[in-house]
Amino acid sequence: MAIDAPLLLSLQPVGYEPIYVDIRYHAFEWYRPLADFPTTATTVLVETEPTTNNAPPLFELPAQNLDNLLWTIGLNAFDGAPASWLRPGDRYRLRRWPNFTEMDHTVEHLQLTAMLGQAHLSIDELAKATHAHHVAATRIINAFSLMNILDISDAPADPTAQSAPAPTTKMTGLFGRLRKRLGL
Amino acid sequence: MAEHVILFAGPMGAGKTTAIQTLSEIDVVLTEAANTERDVVDKATTTVALDYGEIMVSDEEKVRLYGVPGQRRFDFMWEILKERAVGMILLVNNDAADPIALALEFLEEFSELNNRGGVVMGISRSDVAGGPSVDDYSAAIRDVYPELVVPVFTVDTRNSSQMRLALMTLIMNIEARSAFTLNGSTAA
Numbered sequence: 510m511a512i513d514a515p516l517l518l519s520l521q522p523v524g525y526e527p528i529y530v531d532i533r534y535h536a537f538e539w540y541r542p543l544a545d546f547p548t549t550a551t552t553v554l555v556e557t558e559p560t561t562n563n564a565p566p567l568f569e570l571p572a573q574n575l576d577n578l579l580w581t582i583g584l585n586a587f588d589g590a591p592a593s594w595l596r597p598g599d600r601y602r603l604r605r606w607p608n609f610t611e612m613d614h615t616v617e618h619l620q621l622t623a624m625l626g627q628a629h630l631s632i633d634e635l636a637k638a639t640h641a642h643h644v645a646a647t648r649i650i651n652a653f654s655l656m657n658i659l660d661i662s663d664a665p666a667d668p669t670a671q672s673a674p675a676p677t678t679k680m681t682g683l684f685g686r687l688r689k690r691l692g693l
Numbered sequence: 694m695a696e697h698v699i700l701f702a703g704p705m706g707a708g709k710t711t712a713i714q715t716l717s718e719i720d721v722v723l724t725e726a727a728n729t730e731r732d733v734v735d736k737a738t739t740t741v742a743l744d745y746g747e748i749m750v751s752d753e754e755k756v757r758l759y760g761v762p763g764q765r766r767f768d769f770m771w772e773i774l775k776e777r778a779v780g781m782i783l784l785v786n787n788d789a790a791d792p793i794a795l796a797l798e799f800l801e802e803f804s805e806l807n808n809r810g811g812v813v814m815g816i817s818r819s820d821v822a823g824g825p826s827v828d829d830y831s832a833a834i835r836d837v838y839p840e841l842v843v844p845v846f847t848v849d850t851r852n853s854s855q856m857r858l859a860l861m862t863l864i865m866n867i868e869a870r871s872a873f874t875l876n877g878s879t880a881a
Contacts, residue, residue: 605831606844609862610855619862623869626842627810638872683697683750684864690750691857 517558517567522550528578529567533560536572543577544613548585576656580612583652589644591632592651600629600666601650601659616693617641620684621649629662695754698777699860701744702803703784704795705763708817708850710744712784713758715856717746743770756860768802775803780811780863784850787816787824793833800834800843807841810870813863815848815856 518530525547528539539546560567586592603625609618620639624630630638636646653659701709714721722745744760759778761770775781781803785796796814800807814834816827825833830845844862848855 603842605828605835606842606846606862608827608846609844609858610846610848616861619858619865620869623862623865624872626844626866627869627873682864682868683754683756684861684868686750686754687748687756687864688861690748691861693857693861 515560515562515564517560519554519556519558521554521556522547523552523554527554530575530578531567531572532575533562534566534570534572535575536566536568536570537575537578538568538572539578543573543581546578546581548581574608574611576607577612579656580607580652583655584648587647587651589647591647592654595650595654596663598631598663598665600631600634600662600664601625601653602627602629602662603653604658604660607653607656607658616688617645618649621646625649625653625659629660629664631666634666695750696757697755697779698757698759698774699863700774700778700781700803700806701758701760701784702771702781702799703763704786704789704799706789707763707784707786708815708848709760709763709784712782712815712848712850712856713744713746713760715851715853716748716860717758718749719747721746743774771802775806778806778811780813780867781806782859782863783812783814784817784848785814785830786818788818788821792816793825793830796830797833797837800838807838807843809874810841810866811863812843813859813866814843814845815850815859816845817848817850819847820849 514532516532518532519527520530521527526540528537530537583592603622606622606626617639621635621641624635624638632643632646632650635641635650636643639646650659701712703709710721710723722743724743746758748756748758750756759774761774783796783799783803785792789795800812803812806812814830816830827845827847831843834843834845844866846855846859848859850856
């Protein structure tokens with residue numbers, strides 16, 4: 510799914526102004542706050558334009574980090590079903606954490622992300638390990654896949670290595686107690 | 694009383710004292726003295742022993758927050774504290790000279806904590822011009838520790854929600870790592 514070629518993009522949800530994306534700089538520009546992005550858009554006009562590495566940026570830099578847009582799109586696209594490019598049987602492991610200080614997120618996102626940092630997991634395994642709803646696990650895999658921060662393996666789970674983790678005690682460890690104490 | 698020790702480490706000027714002040718529920722105990730290295734970091738004072746703060750989880754449980762001095766001549770303090778610590782928030786100011794090398798130095802120094810998922814990295818002063826990106830830090834850490842995924846966030850150490858995110862991520866990461874270790878599996 511990752512795009513490495515020098516490319517300019519314009520994404521225009523119906524009724525909104527276009528969002529300009531410059532893949533070379535992993536940046537986008539939209540004059541609305543990202544919170545205004547329509548999460549249930551039914552039609553989005555997408556235009557692409559090849560460019561070169563030496564061409565000037567599409568907009569003034571630094572603009573917004575493209576990860577933030579991809580996170581929003583990935584979480585909300587596909588209506589909770591797996592993204593069309595995901596293959597059944599694949600298992601996923603995080604390669605790097607997203608910069609959550611710049612992204613809207615929930616405590617459940619932290620749990621799911623932390624678990625994905627430990628081993629390759631299928632969506633089912635991730636949901637079970639975190640006691641999250643299957644749809645929540647699917648949405649975060651969609652988002653991280655779109656952000657290209659997952660390592661993907663088609664190897665099945667090794668039953669002798671018990672690579673699926675023991676279920677964590679949901680919200681009863683220090684994390685849960687501190688969350689309650691801090692009102693998060 | 695159950696206690697959990699969290700360290701705040703990193704070079705001088707990264708914002709360790711401020712981070713503890715932001716998170717602590719008590720008045721922070723500071724051990725500041727005149728900074729004799731103003732050619733390195735231009736601030737009037739620096740921590741020479743420990744900064745200390747607390748978060749009460751309940752009447753019977755607390756999180757102790759220790760800021761360790763950044764200069765290597767105080768590294769004997771690091772040895773004492775890292776034995777007691779469950780985790781560490783490593784702060785690096787992005788406008789330091791070669792901040793990625795600094796980050797890797799501290800990760801090596803505190804490798805026991807890192808190996809059990811007990812490190813979160815906060816990049817402070819990322820709003821100043823230049824400096825590596827979060828991806829640059831993550832890639833450099835991945836090159837050295839390919840089996841560990843260290844969370845790296847940009848932070849403003851004065852921002853309570855950002856510092857709480859760093860703390861909660863640290864604890865969640867330790868608990869997730871522990872779940873795998875207890876199950877007898879290693880990162881695949």
